[in-house]
Amino acid sequence: MAAANRPLRVGIIGAGGIARDANVPAYRALGDQVELVAVADIVAAAAERMLQEQGFQRAYTSYEEMLAQEDLDCVSVCTPNKLHAPAAIAALRAGVHVFVVKPPALTADEARDMRAEAARSGRVLTVGFPTRFSAEAQAAKRYVDAGGLGEIYTGRITALRRRGIPSWGVFTSKELQGGGPLIDIGVHALDTALYLMGFPEPASVLGATHTHLGNRPPGPAPWGAWDWRRYDVEDVCNALVTFRNGASLLVETSFIQNIEVMEEFNVRLSGTRAGLRLRPFAVFGEENGTLVDSQAAWLPKGKSYHDLIANFVRAVRGEEPAVCTPDQAVVVQRIIDAIYRSAATGGGVEA
Numbered sequence: 627m628a629a630a631n632r633p634l635r636v637g638i639i640g641a642g643g644i645a646r647d648a649n650v651p652a653y654r655a656l657g658d659q660v661e662l663v664a665v666a667d668i669v670a671a672a673a674e675r676m677l678q679e680q681g682f683q684r685a686y687t688s689y690e691e692m693l694a695q696e697d698l699d700c701v702s703v704c705t706p707n708k709l710h711a712p713a714a715i716a717a718l719r720a721g722v723h724v725f726v727v728k729p730p731a732l733t734a735d736e737a738r739d740m741r742a743e744a745a746r747s748g749r750v751l752t753v754g755f756p757t758r759f760s761a762e763a764q765a766a767k768r769y770v771d772a773g774g775l776g777e778i779y780t781g782r783i784t785a786l787r788r789r790g791i792p793s794w795g796v797f798t799s800k801e802l803q804g805g806g807p808l809i810d811i812g813v814h815a816l817d818t819a820l821y822l823m824g825f826p827e828p829a830s831v832l833g834a835t836h837t838h839l840g841n842r843p844p845g846p847a848p849w850g851a852w853d854w855r856r857y858d859v860e861d862v863c864n865a866l867v868t869f870r871n872g873a874s875l876l877v878e879t880s881f882i883q884n885i886e887v888m889e890e891f892n893v894r895l896s897g898t899r900a901g902l903r904l905r906p907f908a909v910f911g912e913e914n915g916t917l918v919d920s921q922a923a924w925l926p927k928g929k930s931y932h933d934l935i936a937n938f939v940r941a942v943r944g945e946e947p948a949v950c951t952p953d954q955a956v957v958v959q960r961i962i963d964a965i966y967r968s969a970a971t972g973g974g975v976e977a
């Protein structure tokens with residue numbers, strides 16, 4: 627366990643966008659609680675750039691070598707999804723605490739292996755689900771915890787883009803990412819809904835995926851032209867998830883779909899006393915015989931990623947538990963697996 631009174635020695639695996647724009651600034655914001663020590667990326671130029679621009683001490687082209695050479699306390703795994711489990715497990719085996727960006731892994735089996743390794747090594751394993759830390763989600767959590775919604779029995783999550791296929795990175799590769807909008811953006815909303823619902827045990831899933839537009843030459847492409855010839859993930863993924871406590875959740879996600887909005891990201895939950903919508907935050911209830919909608923007059927500007935990394939660092943120091951747990955990661959990943967399995971088979975499946 628890292629000494630409480632010295633800076634934690636931090637490494638980064640995967641020196642791309644989420645490392646540069648979210649993880650490193652969040653570590654930096656912690657000042658002398660952390661020391662940015664080493665970065666590994668299979669692309670030497672990417673590792674070198676981060677070394678130069680972000681003030682790391684050493685760069686590697688192999689995370690295995692970095693783990694062997696450096697005496698790190700913790701790493702952020704910021705690679706494409708396919709590398710999350712192998713890199714996290716290698717780090718845990720090396721005695722290093724792990725923060726892995728979302729989604730936890732490609733599959734539920736991988737998430738279980740990561741959980742088992744964290745338990746065996748006694749190291750912290752947590753997942754970067756920033757939406758949970760948003761001001762809206764935290765406000766919603768306070769309502770839920772105070773019983774303001776009553777029993778939550780149904781909900782609907784949306785992570786929709788009209789023309790939002792990333793033209794960078796590997797987001798259109800099933801092999802490297804495990805899927806499209808469901809595992810990439812739907813996972814944020816799914817995790818937040820489960821967090822607010824108290825992570826009920828999933829029961830069954832009926833899912834459907836559609837690919838009709840992403841695999842054709844792009845028309846209007848506000849996010850840039852993507853490589854349609856290599857596009858093999860779903861455009862749209864919809865599902866109905868049921869839980870052992872009787873609750874249900876509707877899931878709607880898309881990278882590209884002919885809909886009226888350019889983008890929508892939301893979580894809506896309904897309970898026996900009231901319902902709520904995350905964005906913009908509102909509660910729908912009944913007061914003194916009148917149906918009443920309440921809106922937040924003000925919410926603090928969230929710094930979700932900073933809060934996530936701060937929670938990770940405090941968890942490594944033994945000061946508080948990590949908010950996103952390996953058990954929760956397995957539940958999220960079980961539902962994603964089941965949705966894709968159901969879509970492939972065309973029928974309902976156990977989650």
Ligand SMILES: NC(=O)c1ccc[n+]([C@@H]2O[C@H](COP(=O)([O-])OP(=O)(O)OC[C@H]3O[C@@H](n4cnc5c(N)ncnc54)[C@H](O)[C@@H]3O)[C@@H](O)[C@H]2O)c1
Pocket residue numbers: 639640641642643644645666667668669672688689704705706707709727728729754755756794795796810
């Ligand atoms: N808000 C969020 O939570 C959020 C936002 C964006 C991305 N992400 C997640 O971050 C991950 C990366 O996304 P990104 O946008 O940073 O992609 P990116 O393509 O910008 O960066 C990924 C980096 O990983 C490197 N890499 C690939 N294989 C590697 C290996 N074996 N060892 C070391 N490095 C390797 C690549 O060379 C690249 O530099 C994805 O899992 C994605 O889901 C999360």
